[in-house]
Amino acid sequence: MYLYCERVLWDYKQNAYELVFDFYLREDLTTLSRFADLESNNNNTNLLKTLLVLNKVKVESYKGPRPGYWYDIPIEFFEKFLITETEPEYSLIKFNLTMQDNNELNFQQYRTINDELFINNETMNFHKCNFYNELNKLKDENNPKLIIRDVGCGNWNEIIWDDFHLIYDLGGDVKFKESEMNTIINRANLTKKFNVVISHWDLDHYRAILDLNDTQIKLMENIVVPSKMPNTLQLNNAFNRLQSSGINIDILSPAHKTKSGRRIELVSQGKVNNLELFRSSDGSNMNQSGIVITIEGNEKIGVLTGDHHYPQIYNNVLNVTSVKSYVIVVPHHGGNAGEFNKNIWDTLPLSEGALSTKSFRYRNLPQNKIHKFFIEDKSFHCTECHSSDFTSIL
Numbered sequence: 368m369y370l371y372c373e374r375v376l377w378d379y380k381q382n383a384y385e386l387v388f389d390f391y392l393r394e395d396l397t398t399l400s401r402f403a404d405l406e407s408n409n410n411n412t413n414l415l416k417t418l419l420v421l422n423k424v425k426v427e428s429y430k431g432p433r434p435g436y437w438y439d440i441p442i443e444f445f446e447k448f449l450i451t452e453t454e455p456e457y458s459l460i461k462f463n464l465t466m467q468d469n470n471e472l473n474f475q476q477y478r479t480i481n482d483e484l485f486i487n488n489e490t491m492n493f494h495k496c497n498f499y500n501e502l503n504k505l506k507d508e509n510n511p512k513l514i515i516r517d518v519g520c521g522n523w524n525e526i527i528w529d530d531f532h533l534i535y536d537l538g539g540d541v542k543f544k545e546s547e548m549n550t551i552i553n554r555a556n557l558t559k560k561f562n563v564v565i566s567h568w569d570l571d572h573y574r575a576i577l578d579l580n581d582t583q584i585k586l587m588e589n590i591v592v593p594s595k596m597p598n599t600l601q602l603n604n605a606f607n608r609l610q611s612s613g614i615n616i617d618i619l620s621p622a623h624k625t626k627s628g629r630r631i632e633l634v635s636q637g638k639v640n641n642l643e644l645f646r647s648s649d650g651s652n653m654n655q656s657g658i659v660i661t662i663e664g665n666e667k668i669g670v671l672t673g674d675h676h677y678p679q680i681y682n683n684v685l686n687v688t689s690v691k692s693y694v695i696v697v698p699h700h701g702g703n704a705g706e707f708n709k710n711i712w713d714t715l716p717l718s719e720g721a722l723s724t725k726s727f728r729y730r731n732l733p734q735n736k737i738h739k740f741f742i743e744d745k746s747f748h749c750t751e752c753h754s755s756d757f758t759s760i761l
């Protein structure tokens with residue numbers, strides 16, 4: 368069966384991986400239920416629950432699964448796993464399986480590349496988006512307010528100017544329960560119309576599309592998303608929910624590269640009002656196939672980065688000689704995001720910002736040197752250390 372590697376978590380207690388997969392076919396949920404003898408207690412018909420968690424996994428070196436890749440895994444593979452009870456309040460997790468021995472597994476042999484495993488939708492460029500037109504109509508707004516929500520290891524940023532409300536990433540920690548997601552959604556207090564930009568299609572950046580209630584989701588006017596979409600059950604659930612709620616979905620095509628070579632680039636797709644949107648030239652990494660936005664206020668520029676890498680952000684989005692200082696969301700939850708050169712980043716006019724993260728989820732995330740530079744040296748806000756949202760007037 369085709370399984371998509373959504374997350375590669377690290378279980379510090381077990382000293383082993385905790386892998387989160389999603390499915391391609393709904394039938395495979397039944398196949399796996401039967402195989403794991405789950406049929407009797409599998410009267411759970413919640414269609415949102417599709418994730419498979421594999422606990423206590425050891426892997427051969429360099430043969431582990433990579434997030435954003437598909438694997439064609441034979442059913443016998445699961446013989447080494449035993450079912451463990453999943454707490455009912457985990458809103459997205461359907462199966463929890465635990466490895467029964469210490470054998471190192473080889474996922475790489477199952478790696479598969481197949482066009483069907485990615486969704487092929489009609490795309491457009493930024494100027495054609497409804498969202499672009501909406502921004503174009505705004506006049507003489509006050510200084511925008513930037514909010515970076517504390518959502519565990521995930522991303523949820525907001526820009527509020529006067530009546531215009533933009534949410535960049537409706538995300539949250541993949542392991543958050545429904546109640547934990549509800550606390551975030553309550554803080555966001557969605558009572559007026561809003562627009563959404565999704566940075567890329569990792570669940571920790573879009574899961575709240577499934578967590579919002581019907582009244583809240585119907586307040587969404589437009590959603591702008593990047594075109595590289597894994598054909599997983601979760602993504603299809605999210606997409607179907609948007610469509611059935613009548614929300615306008617604008618899918619942005621990848622950027623044309625301006626230089627030769629294999630490096631992913633972030634290319635400006637234009638500036639409208641005080642918002643500039645950058646689309647990546649896309650690559651094999653899901654979290655590098657996305658959208659970055661900047662918002663210019665009277666004094667500062669907010670930079671919403673998703674999981675994009677330091678060199679691309681530095682080279683294509685920021686300007687060392689900018690008169691206005693930057694308020695930055697630290698990329699990729701402080702984890703590995705390409706080469707981070709402290710000396711280069713020290714030359715930038717950074718006034719403040721925030722790191723949206725949670726430790727002990729992934730190996731080496733947030734990285735010590737990143738946390739030190741932004742939180743200690745630059746006095747940024749860490750959602751984990753401060754356990755609160757960050758707000759700044761730009």
Ligand SMILES: [Zn+2]
Pocket residue numbers: 521522569571572654673674699700
């Ligand atoms: Zn992320």
Ligand SMILES: [Zn+2]
Pocket residue numbers: 738742749750751752753
């Ligand atoms: Zn911290």
